[in-house]
Amino acid sequence: xCFPLGADGAAPLHWRPQSPKTPSVTxxxxxxxxxxxxxxxxxxxxxxxxxxxxxxxxxxxxxxIEPNVGVVDVPxxxxxxxxxxxxxxxxxxxxxxxxxxxxxxxxxxxxxGLGNKFLANIKETDAILHxxxxxxxxxxxxxxxxxxxxxxxxxxxIELALADLETVQRSLERVGKKARAGDKEALxxxxxFERAKAALESGKPLRGLGxxxxxxxxLGPLCLMTMKPVLFxxxxxxDDLAGKSPLVAAVEAHAKATGAGCIALCADIEGELSxxxxxxRRAFLADLGLPESGLERLIRATYDLLGLQTYxxxxxxxxxxxxxxxxxxxxxAAGVIHTDFEKLFIRAEVYSVDDLVAHKTEAAIKxxxxxxxxxxxxxxxxxxVVHFLIGK
Numbered sequence: 188x189c190f191p192l193g194a195d196g197a198a199p200l201h202w203r204p205q206s207p208k209t210p211s212v213t214x215x216x217x218x219x220x221x222x223x224x225x226x227x228x229x230x231x232x233x234x235x236x237x238x239x240x241x242x243x244x245x246x247x248x249x250x251x252i253e254p255n256v257g258v259v260d261v262p263x264x265x266x267x268x269x270x271x272x273x274x275x276x277x278x279x280x281x282x283x284x285x286x287x288x289x290x291x292x293x294x295x296x297x298x299x300g301l302g303n304k305f306l307a308n309i310k311e312t313d314a315i316l317h318x319x320x321x322x323x324x325x326x327x328x329x330x331x332x333x334x335x336x337x338x339x340x341x342x343x344x345i346e347l348a349l350a351d352l353e354t355v356q357r358s359l360e361r362v363g364k365k366a367r368a369g370d371k372e373a374l375x376x377x378x379x380f381e382r383a384k385a386a387l388e389s390g391k392p393l394r395g396l397g398x399x400x401x402x403x404x405x406l407g408p409l410c411l412m413t414m415k416p417v418l419f420x421x422x423x424x425x426d427d428l429a430g431k432s433p434l435v436a437a438v439e440a441h442a443k444a445t446g447a448g449c450i451a452l453c454a455d456i457e458g459e460l461s462x463x464x465x466x467x468r469r470a471f472l473a474d475l476g477l478p479e480s481g482l483e484r485l486i487r488a489t490y491d492l493l494g495l496q497t498y499x500x501x502x503x504x505x506x507x508x509x510x511x512x513x514x515x516x517x518x519x520a521a522g523v524i525h526t527d528f529e530k531l532f533i534r535a536e537v538y539s540v541d542d543l544v545a546h547k548t549e550a551a552i553k554x555x556x557x558x559x560x561x562x563x564x565x566x567x568x569x570x571x572v573v574h575f576l577i578g579k
Contacts, residue, residue, distance in 0.1 A: 190473045194555070219256075219284035219323065220489045221312030222416075225339050228320040229422040229454040231255070235285035235455035237482055254285040261490050262483045263569060266506055272543050273501045280495050281508040283490050286312055289444060295489035306350050310410040315417045316485075317343060320460040321451070322424035336438050340419070343391060344445075354409050356378050374499040379405040387413070395446025410471045416492045417447035420485065422454050450488055452481025498571040500524070517565040521575045527575050535561045536574040543572065 201371050220231045238257030262278040270278055289310045310313065319336045359380045363374035379402045383393055392413035392431045398406065406414060419433045430451025442449035460468050460480050472480060497508045498520055522529030538549070542557045552558050567573075 191244075205380065218313045218493050218495065219286050219311070220314040220316050220493060221286040221288045221309050222316045222318060222420075223288050223309060223343060225319035225320075225342060226338070228318050230318045231287055232454040232458055233318060233420065233422070233452075234285060236454060237285055237460045237486070247315055257262075257285050257287075258282050259285055259486055259506070261486055261497070262479075263508055265497075265499070266508060268540060269499060269501050269506045269543060269572065272547055273506065274550070275501065275504060275506045277505040277507075279505055281490070281495075281510045283486065283495070283510075285316075285489070285491065288312075291547065305345070306412070309347070309412050309415075313415065314489065315412070315415050316420055317417055317447075318422055318454075319438050320422040320439065321430075321432060321438060322427070334434065336421070336434050336440060340438070340441055344413070345390070348390065348392065351393065351411045351413050352384065354411060355387065356382045358409060359384065375401055376405045383411070383438050390519045392417075392445055413467075416494075417442075418444070418485075418488055418492050419447055421449065421451040423451050425453050427451075428453055448488060448492065450481070450485055452485060456563045457482050491569075494571050496567070498567055498573055500574075501572055511567060515567050516563065517561055517573075518568060519562050520567050520573070521577070524546040524575070528575060531575045531578045532563060533578050535565060535576065537561050537565070537571050539568070540570045540572060 217528060221235055224230050234255055234257065237259050238255075260282050263280055266278050266280055286308070296468065302556055318338055320334055321336055323392050325438055362373045362376045362380065365561065366377040379398075382396075383406065384403075386393055392418060393406070393411055394414050419438050421430055421438045423430055423432065423435060426450075435451050436449075439449045441447075456475075456501070457480060460471060461482070463471060464544055468480070472478070494513050495510050497515050500507050507532065509523050511519065517535045518529045518532040521532050521535070536553045537559045542552050542555075543549075544551045546555055546557065549558070
């Protein structure tokens with residue numbers, strides 16, 4: 188593939204892969220958030236609303252056996268803002284993968300309720316959306332016969348911790364011989380695994396324990412579920428859309444105590460909204476007194492939970508949001524567009540969405556001294572609009 192180059196051997200670049208057959212194109216970021224919870228708490232109803240994919244939802248346990256997977260757009264008003272100043276043919280938002288995992292029950296770590304299969308599905312995700320029932324009554328039968336969000340959360344977390352504990356114990360046995368022989372890497376792994384074992388035995392999830400970078404590197408290959416970031420999703424009744432009930436307060440307190448986030452929404456209402464035309468949806472939200480849907484808040488929170496951020500490219504063909512990790516440097520960001528661009532990176536011309544709003548055109552941004560030229564060490568910022576200059 189050839190690119191027109193300037194006198195300095197570089198070219199400003201606005202590029203989008205045109206064919207999935209191009210071998211060097213970087214695939215979309217595959218990070219995923221898994222929806223978990225007890226059976227019949229609204230997981231599949233929520234997944235259907237998020238993705239409009241028609242995942243099976245019914246009033247009996249284990250109606251979801253194989254995980255359903257959907258890729259959803261991340262709501263971002265900045266895309267429309269950019270296009271209002273830079274006219275393009277297409278607007279392409281960022282996206283995130285959502286996985287609907289079947290309901291867990293007590294004893295899942297020992298195989299109850301097909302638990303081993305479901306736990307394996309959770310291990311393959313990068314973050315957990317833990318749905319908790321926070322409404323009484325209705326036609327949906329609670330799996331334990333009563334609504335108790337704290338008990339429900341503890342059932343799931345105990346099963347995840349027990350499964351993690353088994354993994355850590357096996358790993359300790361594996362590194363024991365090398366550690367006794369004085370192998371430095373094995374000694375680090377041993378001390379890290381022993382710390383994790385002690386925490387899990389005391390009932391503490393691993394995500395909030397303040398691990399060092401070397402410890403995280405040692406734990407990473409184990410895919411421990413209680414290390415994954417968690418967002419508790421309080422599924423509320425239609426008369427508690429603001430999430431002010433004592434049930435939601437209990438979820439919020441538990442989330443704070445365990446180093447997790449929390450968001451309240453009504454999965455049934457979100458399902459209704461997802462099937463409406465945009466104008467009808469806005470009118471319905473206005474009638475409910477809501478500035479935006481719960482799903483918009485959830486998708487953005489999920490994106491943030493995965494440690495992701497957005498930068499933009501804008502040219503004649505498209506305005507596009509690109510997904511990178513927080514803290515990524517400019518060459519890595521360029522490599523998200525095309526694998527070759529990371530190693531062929533020369534520099535980046537950068538301004539912010541706010542600069543575009545203030546000055547209206549890229550020429551005016553440059554004239555005002557707001558167009559920055561950044562090199563390989565530049566750490567990307569949220570709302571950057573970028574022209575990458577790529578060499579031969």
